[in-house]
Amino acid sequence: MLGYLKLEVLRILRDGGYLMMNLVSPLTMYLVFTNIDLGGQGHRDAAIYSMVGMAAWGAVGAVLTNGVAIAEDKALGWIRQLRLLPLHPMQVVTARTLCAMIVAVPPIAGVCLAGGLVNGVSLSAGQWTAIGLLLWVGVAPIAALGLGIGYLFSPTKAQAVGMIGYMGLSLLGGLWVPVAKLPRWAADVAPITPINRYGELSWRIAYGHAPLPAGVGVLTAWFAAFAVLAVAAYRWSSRRA
């Protein structure tokens, strides 16, 4: 499994343009967003809110595009070749999830650094550490979802499905604007969606609260569901006459 992780990480690290793209778009969004006055909340709260939101948005985008790229590997016959090696599907999916999560590191680090250095977000060392870790670990369910999409669909379809999932779940997740400002039905649905609970982990820490058990529960349940989907999709993807 480590060998597979190493190989896929190597392939990602050699794709500098792709890594940059994952860093630049959330960072730009963050800096632009936070320097126009959206009004409403106090400036400090708003800066923290959008820092976490944009870091999460960048992380989600990174893992989803990374998962969707699997569809291209699949078209090359690479997934089928992997299936014919003595590797357990669970090992492949675990390694590939970790690999997608590595791509999430630059946007998380970049946006948090910009928050602290440029926008003057001040948090305790413990809060910074916790937020950094939770933003990273908490993106695992979305990484698994991205894998599932990549294994299931053709490259163009995977891209479309990934994009719809990305935009829809990010909006419901409150990554751009707080869920309270969304229509009533959306605000009601949001708490059972994965990205909302993902962002919530770090927002709560930033505002000095402990994560909600219900939030952790919902996120864990999504992780389990998406991991099962990813393993099944991996196995299914090589079924071709």
Add this chain to the structure above:
Amino acid sequence: MKNAVSFTGVTKRYGAVQAVAGLSLDIPTGQTIALLGPNGAGKSTTIGMLLGLLPPDEGRVEVLGGTPEQAVRSGRIGAMPQEGRPIPRVSVRELVGFVRGTYPRPLPLAEILETARIADLADRRVDALSGGQSQRLRFAIALAGDPELMVLDEPTAALDVESRRELWASVRAYAARDRTVLFCTHYLDEADAFADRIVVIGDGRVLADGTPEEIKSRVAGRTVSVDVPGSLAFLQGLPGVVVSEVHGGRARLTTTDSDATVIALARAGAIRNLEVAGAGLEEAFLALTADPERVA
């Protein structure tokens, strides 16, 4: 001798299409066997089931004494699936090194690269390889784990003559170590030259099974050739003829009863520059797949 592979009454259906229809086949350890058949004959489905990628609807597939999945998971199979293209951003050495690492008892890296004739390309990015080179890399991947059974699905498709020759030299070097090799091919001369045994598949069943010589003699096939200056009408309904082709004013008839065919040609007054020859593998193959009932 123990069987490396055993299919017993295997069927596989996709909707209304019966891809494999009651296939039974035993492959003893150490044999090099060619699966031969036209497109849609069920070869790829058969390979898919052999590798555990597809579950059979009925029947049993046993590989190296267990299920296909067990054989793959324990690293006893090496496979070169059809139509693989290289993934970007890794070198030959990295890719083969990774594949080796997944197997319990792999061959040394240098030996793999040597056997597959890609030692000089070790540091090349795999997406910068030519068609023939990348095919040899795919063979190296199949070879890396020193598997007991190697499965090659049309390994030389779309390769030029020189690349085909080199790839077969590599396969031969591997098979010489008493390993079992199963390959699919469209090229009859490859089956003839490299297989100990040929299994002809059509409509999801075994149509013929034997050494290349046996397959050729199995159909008492002959070719009858005559000049056809004018109308082709007399070619209709000739007895024994399974395939007829006309090229450059000459008809080449593959027949299972050359006597009857020649007599009928004589009655039609069509004997012009007559030639009767023993059929090669190609004619045998065409005869077998055109009229399966004859040899069933």
